[in-house]
Amino acid sequence: MDQHLEFPTSFHGQDTLKLSGCVLTIGAFDGVHRGHQELIGTAVCHARRLGLPSVVYTFDPPPKVLLAGAQPLTEIGDKLARMSALAPDHIVVAPFDTAYRARTAEDFIREIGAFNPHMIWVGEDFRFGSCKRGNSEMLAHYFDTRILPAVRCEAGEIVSSSRIRALKAAGRSTEAASLEGWPGIRFDRCPSANFPLTNGAYHV
Numbered sequence: 001m002d003q004h005l006e007f008p009t010s011f012h013g014q015d016t017l018k019l020s021g022c023v024l025t026i027g028a029f030d031g032v033h034r035g036h037q038e039l040i041g042t043a044v045c046h047a048r049r050l051g052l053p054s055v056v057y058t059f060d061p062p063p064k065v066l067l068a069g070a071q072p073l074t075e076i077g078d079k080l081a082r083m084s085a086l087a088p089d090h091i092v093v094a095p096f097d098t099a100y101r102a103r104t105a106e107d108f109i110r111e112i113g114a115f116n117p118h119m120i121w122v123g124e125d126f127r128f129g130s131c132k133r134g135n136s137e138m139l140a141h142y143f144d145t146r147i148l149p150a151v152r153c154e155a156g157e158i159v160s161s162s163r164i165r166a167l168k169a170a171g172r173s174t175e176a177a178s179l180e181g182w183p184g185i186r187f188d189r190c191p192s193a194n195f196p197l198t199n200g201a202y203h204v
């Protein structure tokens with residue numbers, strides 16, 4: 001059986017997906033590194049346990065690429081392939097441009113309201129909306145918001161896209177690749193959901 005068809009991910013532009021419930025996670029997810037994998041995997045796992053669809057909401061390009069000239073770790077096609085290997089039901093891609101960037105945190109909260117999130121998973125430093133005014137506390141006024149503790153490398157430092165970019169720029173590609181974590185380590189933290197966590201594309 002083609003396992004890619006077992007848990008197909010559907011892709012959406014901004015403002016096209018409407019749901020009566022879901023578990024949502026949000027972020028730039030450049031590189032879909034080990035921290036991102038844990039976050040998306042956790043959201044997918046909770047969605048399965050709750051019997052709800054899982055949604056990953058992301059941006060293209062990553063805000064730091066547009067606003068700070070950062071070198072992207074993944075082009076959009078690779079990023080979507082890595083994300084869909086974690087088997088979310090839906091991926092929404094918002095075009096991050098100057099008009100989108102000017103939208104307020106309240107605009108964004110209204111937008112994601114169209115998915116009716118029963119639970120939202122983000123990391124500790126998640127910010128959103130014009131001038132980064134929105135944070136997880138604000139999100140928690142509207143939705144059941146869960147914070148995933150930061151995933152760290154063996155040396156104790158937080159895994160981040162910025163750190164991987166810096167390692168690559170310094171020619172430390174082996175360390176960068178180990179933080180990025182692709183090809184992915186297969187992890188199954190969803191045993192009680194009676195589904196494999198991955199869609200089969202995520203091999204050791």
Ligand SMILES: Cc1cc2nc3c(=O)[nH]c(=O)nc-3n(C[C@H](O)[C@H](O)[C@H](O)COP(=O)(O)O)c2cc1C
Nearest residue numbers: 027028029063101103108126127128129130131132
């Ligand atoms: C509607 C909206 C507007 C945003 N406007 C800005 C902005 O003005 N300046 C900025 O640096 N980032 C802006 N961002 C990007 C966020 O700071 C952040 O990068 C994004 O929500 C992804 O979170 P992450 O970086 O934790 O993945 C905006 C995000 C959203 C959703």
Ligand SMILES: Nc1ncnc2c1ncn2[C@@H]1O[C@H](COP(=O)(O)OP(=O)(O)OP(=O)(O)O)[C@@H](O)[C@H]1O
Nearest residue numbers: 027028029035122123124126150151159160161162
């Ligand atoms: N190491 C990590 N552990 C857990 N969650 C993380 C980790 N890194 C990022 N996240 C979360 O993943 C989502 C996407 O984050 P983002 O794309 O900004 O990653 P980042 O690695 O922090 O990127 P950058 O270094 O470019 O700021 C956010 O909710 C963020 O809080």
